[in-house]
Amino acid sequence: MSEVKLLEVSGLKTYFHLENKAVAKAVDGVDFYIRPGETVALVGESGSGKSITSLSIMKLINKPGKIEDGRISFGGKDLVGLNDKQMTNVRGKEIGMIFQEPMTALNPVFTIGNQIIETLIRHKKMTKNEARLRAIELLKVVGFPRAEETMKEYPHQLSGGMRHRAMIAIAISCDPKLLIADEPTTALDVTIQAQILDLMDEMKKKFNMAVLLITHDLGVVAEYADRIMVMYGGQIVEETTIEKLFLTPKHPYTMGLLDSLPSLEKEVDRLGAIKGTVPPAHRFPIGCRFSDRCPKVMSKCRDMNPSIYETDAEESHRVRCYLYE
Amino acid sequence: MxxxxxxxxxxxxxxxxxxxxxxxxxxxxxxxxxxxxxxxxxxxxxxxxxxxxxxxxxxxxxxxxxxxxxxxxxQGDFGESYIFKGRDVSELIGERIGNTFYLGIFTLFITIIVSIPIGIYSAKKPYSILDYGATTFGFFGLAVPNFFFGLVAIYVFSIKLGWLPSQGSVSSPGLTGIELFLDKLQHLILPGLTLGLAGTASYMRFMRSEVLDVLASDYIRTARAKGMTNRNVLYKHTLRNAMIPIITLLGFEVGILLSGAVITEGVFQYPGIGTLFLSSIGNRDYPVIMAINLMLGFFILLGNLLADIFYSIVDPRIRYD
Incomplete structure (x- = not known):
């Protein structure tokens, strides 16, 4: 794969200024990159900052949240420096996004057709009729056999899986170079999940998009992603290829996550569990953010947050842990 | 349908x-x-x-x-008034319903054109100076009683400034055409503002909270993620959804306003249904009281029906078969 980077995020910090003057460091110094046509997974528990990372890339952070620092370089532009108006030309056109809740993510009072067409008219400068024909085509691509009728239907007339397909059609309508999928399968039935993921994979190949897949489901990651980043406490704690992560996980948190998955090969009485919960973003420990829950915690872990270490000379495998200093 | x-x-x-x-x-x-x-x-x-x-x-x-x-x-016969000798109740109501109708429509118009834009602006820029101003006006509008505001308005605009008439619905009977229209409009301004004050205040607050609610919803995030401009997000995606509950309430409002405003009409001596109602009660003019009561009931039922019809027009999820 080429070393050209489509998206490069460096030192991204997104903080939420709470009413009592506390600062929730939801994303605190995140660095990563995505190459063209690659699927990268961002994995973490609820509250780890993965959704805020994706919304920061789109610059859809609402008050009281704010991108405090960092660069988001996308196709040579720094998105952090763009104003709101310039961002509207990036959103939907160069970066498409799919959200988690298919039930509420589409506007209930407009038809599916209308919601696709307006995107095409906005970004592709098509006439209404061209946009209509293109929208029908897109609906067929994402698996609506009766696309003409679906155009005239409202979101409440479709099932959850179908709404998701419609959302994918909107997200890919302007041939974005990057598709961000924020927990795309969480709200769906297992059978529909596989269909939607296969569809996304197919679209990715067909339109040569890169995908940032945000999920907490390691099973999904194993099947669809090329590389994976594990997030904890607003920071990336481990980043490597899929094979390495599953075969030789290095961060104690990643190990904990993998232990908590059922396996076909190993017979165990009880699945492993990571004790405790993710601390809230305004009360992280001073040292390593995982230190309170870590089975291998050392005294220095509690004093200072480790930086991220490269552990593999040949292929990237970065870990934020003193064990690999 | x-x-x-x-x-x-x-x-x-x-x-x-x-x-x-x-x-x-x-x-x-x-x-x-x-x-x-x-x-x-x-x-x-x-x-x-x-x-x-x-x-x-x-x-x-x-x-x-x-x-x-x-x-x-x-059979459509409401009988004769006990007080106005020899006059049919329907005739008495008939000559006043027009005035009440004008006042109702004028009030509704004022309410809508004032409350909705201010409500939207307040939601667009919450906690701005104008939003605080609107909030203050909202409390004022809801707290000040109608009759009191009406009296103050008469004192300021009719007696002190002499800009607007303080009572009645026309100044002289001989007017025709555009002159009549303008004269009637002049007589509507003070009672209309008085009657619309509380409604304007509450619709403004309603609109603000609805727009704020909708702006925080998932589909607005989707619209922004599609690259829609702020303008489009606000006026297309947000407004249509925020209007749904407002339109329902306006349907009821139509019913209420057409039933006449007893107190406001009384303050301005406006010859509408409200003043007739009040004097009939004082005189125990049974046929008139009962006829007006029936009419109020009918308008409120009609208002409810209108609300339901509007509701199904703006919200595709509501369909009556």
Missing amino acids: YKYIIRRLLIFIPMLFVLTIFVFGLIQAAPGDPITGKNFDPNIDPEVFERQKEALGLNDPIHVQYWNWVTKVM
Whole structure:
């Protein structure tokens, strides 16, 4: 794969200024990159900052949240420096996004057709009729056999899986170079999940998009992603290829996550569990953010947050842990 | 949809019938009768009053009185006024309903054009100076009683400044065409503002909270993620959704406003249904009171129906079959 980077995020910090003057460091110094046509997974528990990372890339952070620092370089532009108006030309056109809740993510009072067409008219400068024909085509691509009728239907007339397909059609309508999928399968039935993921994979190949897949489901990651980043406490704690992560996980948190998955090969009485919960973003420990829950915690872990270490000379495998200093 | 409307209109019939029983019952339950208060004159023989009561049928048993009244009402005959001798109730109401209608429409118009834009702006820039200003106005509008605001308005705009007339619905009977229209409009301004004050204040607050709610919803995030401009997000995606509950409330408002505004009309001596209602109650003019009550009931039912129809037009999730 080429070393050209489509998206490069460096030192991204997104903080939420709470009413009592506390600062929730939801994303605190995140660095990563995505190459063209690659699927990268961002994995973490609820509250780890993965959704805020994706919304920061789109610059859809609402008050009281704010991108405090960092660069988001996308196709040579720094998105952090763009104003709101310039961002509207990036959103939907160069970066498409799919959200988690298919039930509420589409506007209930407009038809599916209308919601696709307006995107095409906005970004592709098509006439209404061209946009209509293109929208029908897109609906067929994402698996609506009766696309003409679906155009005239409202979101409440479709099932959850179908709404998701419609959302994918909107997200890919302007041939974005990057598709961000924020927990795309969480709200769906297992059978529909596989269909939607296969569809996304197919679209990715067909339109040569890169995908940032945000999920907490390691099973999904194993099947669809090329590389994976594990997030904890607003920071990336481990980043490597899929094979390495599953075969030789290095961060104690990643190990904990993998232990908590059922396996076909190993017979165990009880699945492993990571004790405790993710601390809230305004009360992280001073040292390593995982230190309170870590089975291998050392005294220095509690004093200072480790930086991220490269552990593999040949292929990237970065870990934020003193064990690999 | 048409079937639904027809069905709803048919349901009006039994509801209005039940209403006639209530209206009649309430009148009977109130102490006194049309003669009360007029029979103190020692020069008139009490026999005269007794004959009068007999002639009006007030000595009949209650169910007979009710039957006589309701059968006539069903034929569209609301009877004669006891006070305005020889005049039909429908004639009395007919000459005033127009004024009440104008006042209602004018008030509704003011309410909508003031409250909705301010509500949207407040939601767009929450906690801005204008938002705080609107909030203050909102509290003021809801807290100040109608009659008091009306009196202050008369004092300031009619007496001190002399800009607007303080009472009535026209200045002189001879006007025609555009002059008549402008004159009537002038007479509507103060009562309309007074009557619309509380409504404007509450719709403004409503609109603000609705728009804020919708702006925080998932589909607005989707619209922004599609690259829609702020303008488009606000005026297309947000507004249509925020208007749904407002339109429902406006339907009820139509019903309420058409029923006349007793207090405001009273303050401005505006010749509408409200003042007629008030004087009829004072005079115990039974046929007029009952007819107006029935009419109010009918308008409120109609307002509800309008609300439901509007609702199904703006919200595709609502369909009546």
